[in-house]
Amino acid sequence: MDLPLNLTKRYNTTTCLSGSILLSHPNLSDPNFAKSILFISAHSEDQGSLGVILNRPLGKTLCEIDLSFEDKYFEGLPVFEGGPVEKDKLIIAAWEWMETPSAFKLYFGIDLEKAKLLSEKSHSIQIACFLGHAGWSPGQLDDELSQDAWLVSNLDYKLFSKMEQEKKIWREAVGSISDELKLLADCPDNPYIN
Incomplete structure (x- = not known):
């Protein structure tokens, strides 16, 4: 995958x-990750990397996916497509936000209790x-980063709270990095169909 436009600071391996x-670069065409925002939960030189896609809601709640989770406490909890690996495996995560954004x-990987x-x-x-989740073997994600397939950023509460907005939040996040990336992010999927 060769993405010629390098508009961000080079990632340090x-x-x-x-x-x-990780924000997918606007030129990334892999349907598994195009216009996606991934949270990286583990990244190591020896073990590889693991993450989940934050901006792909399935349009279903936890109770709709599995009736065994019928608990009033979780009835409205949305489920997201976490990635192309182990798509039938449920991963539950919790973020406890501190005072700094x-x-x-x-x-x-916690349980509901x-x-x-x-x-x-x-x-x-x-x-x-x-x-499901996204996974990379040792060195694979670093290679993709060196090819500018991904833009590295920090997760903050504001971004996290908008993750059900799919492509809109991706456009906003990528566009906030530079004017050039905003222009690319705002391009239609197929510019020939106008």
Whole structure:
């Protein structure tokens, strides 16, 4: 995948991306990740990387996906497409937001009982459910970053709270990086159809 336009600071391969977000570059055409925002929960040179797509709501709640989760506490909890790997595996994550906008404590791969306890403990907890995840073998994500397939950014509460807005939030996030990227993000999928 060769994306010729490099409009962002070059990613440093010695940086750990755990807790960061990846914004797909506007030229990334892979249907699994086009116009996506991914949260990276684990990134290591030895183990590879794991993350979930934040802006692909399935339009269903947890109770609609699996009736065994019928609990009034979680009945309206939306489920997102987490990625192309293990699409039938449910991942529950909770973010406890701190006073600084991009500071949080992550609880990833927890069960519903733990999610409920966390929510009862603090109003600054946001819970999300994902079917599937994104995964990269050791060095694979670093290679994609060196080819400018991804833009690295920080997750903050404002972005996280808009994740059900799919492509709109991706456009806003990518467009906020530079005017050139905003122009690319605002282009139609097929510019020949106008």
